[in-house]
Amino acid sequence: MKSEFFFYPLFQEEIDRLVQNPGRKEARYLVRIEKEMVLTDPILDLILSCQTPGKFYYSAKDDLFELGGLGNALVIEAASGDEVLEGFRRLWNRDETIPVFGGFAFDAEEEIAPEWGPFGRYRFTLPLIEISRSRKGARICVNYINKKRLPREQVLREIADSLQSLDALPRLSPTAGQPALADKALIPEKPQWNRMIKKALRTILEGDLKKIVLARKKVFTQKDRWDPVQIVAALAGISEKSCLFYYQIEDGVAFLGRSPERLFRMHNGTLLADAIAGTRPRGKNPFDDQRLEAELLNSPKELEEHRFVAGFIEARMHQLCTDVKVESREEILKLKNVQHIITRYSGRSQKNFSPLAIAEAFHPTPAVGGFPQEEIRSCLRRYEPFRRGWYAAPIGWMNRRNADFAVGIRSALVSGKTLHIFAGAGIVSQSNPHAEWNETEKKMDNFAAILGEV
Numbered sequence: 001m002k003s004e005f006f007f008y009p010l011f012q013e014e015i016d017r018l019v020q021n022p023g024r025k026e027a028r029y030l031v032r033i034e035k036e037m038v039l040t041d042p043i044l045d046l047i048l049s050c051q052t053p054g055k056f057y058y059s060a061k062d063d064l065f066e067l068g069g070l071g072n073a074l075v076i077e078a079a080s081g082d083e084v085l086e087g088f089r090r091l092w093n094r095d096e097t098i099p100v101f102g103g104f105a106f107d108a109e110e111e112i113a114p115e116w117g118p119f120g121r122y123r124f125t126l127p128l129i130e131i132s133r134s135r136k137g138a139r140i141c142v143n144y145i146n147k148k149r150l151p152r153e154q155v156l157r158e159i160a161d162s163l164q165s166l167d168a169l170p171r172l173s174p175t176a177g178q179p180a181l182a183d184k185a186l187i188p189e190k191p192q193w194n195r196m197i198k199k200a201l202r203t204i205l206e207g208d209l210k211k212i213v214l215a216r217k218k219v220f221t222q223k224d225r226w227d228p229v230q231i232v233a234a235l236a237g238i239s240e241k242s243c244l245f246y247y248q249i250e251d252g253v254a255f256l257g258r259s260p261e262r263l264f265r266m267h268n269g270t271l272l273a274d275a276i277a278g279t280r281p282r283g284k285n286p287f288d289d290q291r292l293e294a295e296l297l298n299s300p301k302e303l304e305e306h307r308f309v310a311g312f313i314e315a316r317m318h319q320l321c322t323d324v325k326v327e328s329r330e331e332i333l334k335l336k337n338v339q340h341i342i343t344r345y346s347g348r349s350q351k352n353f354s355p356l357a358i359a360e361a362f363h364p365t366p367a368v369g370g371f372p373q374e375e376i377r378s379c380l381r382r383y384e385p386f387r388r389g390w391y392a393a394p395i396g397w398m399n400r401r402n403a404d405f406a407v408g409i410r411s412a413l414v415s416g417k418t419l420h421i422f423a424g425a426g427i428v429s430q431s432n433p434h435a436e437w438n439e440t441e442k443k444m445d446n447f448a449a450i451l452g453e454v
């Protein structure tokens, strides 16, 4: 992972050229220098090896686009989506294709739990260094927001300084070895989970709600701080078609995961969305795996769970799009430890909705909230013994028109000495508390393997 990649030499020539040809004296609001490049190192390795406190990485499940960021040019922390869009208005007036990375809390009305404090309600970052890779190739950019309206020469000097400071940082390699665990807490414990599920089943029986997705978490405490780099590097090594996301806000504070679920992708007016719900473990051998697949695709309980999601996504697609197509219906999605039922949709976005407004229209889908959507947040506030923070909420990148957001599941929050690992399960009328517990256990297996948990 150790990388010998240096940023200043890449931009030095261009910076010198701009200094020598000042043109106008005042710099613009956004100073951005872009470079196409041949990149041999994986973007994730570059991001992880650099010891700057703020950084992120995102790769979509179909590998169409990868984005990494180091440092902060502009961070918008906000209480609403509108505030976020207002925060990036000037940036996108200058160039609407510039991507920013971030997300928002599962329940933006809820009080923020202390461990989620640095993430806040909505948070998006325009990085100092932006590295991306698409089918067209790799590109590296440096961004500077000239809030103080400094003269151009000074801005260029500041850019050069920050690049040199990045280059001067010692390069990180992830720490090796097993963690020295001091404590492991299950929130809730199994008996409380059983009570929670039974309560949800009563609510469903009474007919108020039809599906409630309930979550639990494991909190691992170590004597020393967790190394989020070690965890995300291990997640990246899993071969599986899923989104990889990493959002580090401060040293040792990061939200990361390997999510099979794309909330949506918006690209030149085409909207793609997945409905994923209904679960079985992977089999011990191909024969066993096939048996479990058949069981999943024929189970009325799993199909019911899935169809609440598919029906909801389909309805939303019709509100947002024309030409709505079901690309595939009720197929199997195989992951490392589990398999799900997946239905895929596409459509043409019919209005000028911002990607953030689309994310808010979908979230929370019945895959992670429940059905009907309207009452679910207040219901979860009453049922779950912890606050979800950003777990199961949209996370990804957007510019003014395009976006790719994952649903932040199969995820963990690293916060100093504590590591929170999350998983939920869709409760429907035929759910059984014990089976749903086992399902969530399986969904945490990626992390269990990393932690060497038995």
Ligand SMILES: C=C(O[C@@H]1C=C(C(=O)O)C=C[C@H]1O)C(=O)O
Pocket (backbone or CB within 6 Å): 213, 261, 276, 277, 278, 279, 305, 340, 367, 368, 392, 409, 410, 422, 423, 424, 425, 426, 427, 443
């Ligand atoms: C809520 C999670 O996953 C969701 C719940 C599923 C289910 O209950 O079958 C399957 C996939 C996701 O829609 C999670 O992984 O935390």
Ligand SMILES: [Mg+2]
Pocket (backbone or CB within 6 Å): 277, 278, 279, 305, 425, 426, 439
């Ligand atoms: Mg389920």
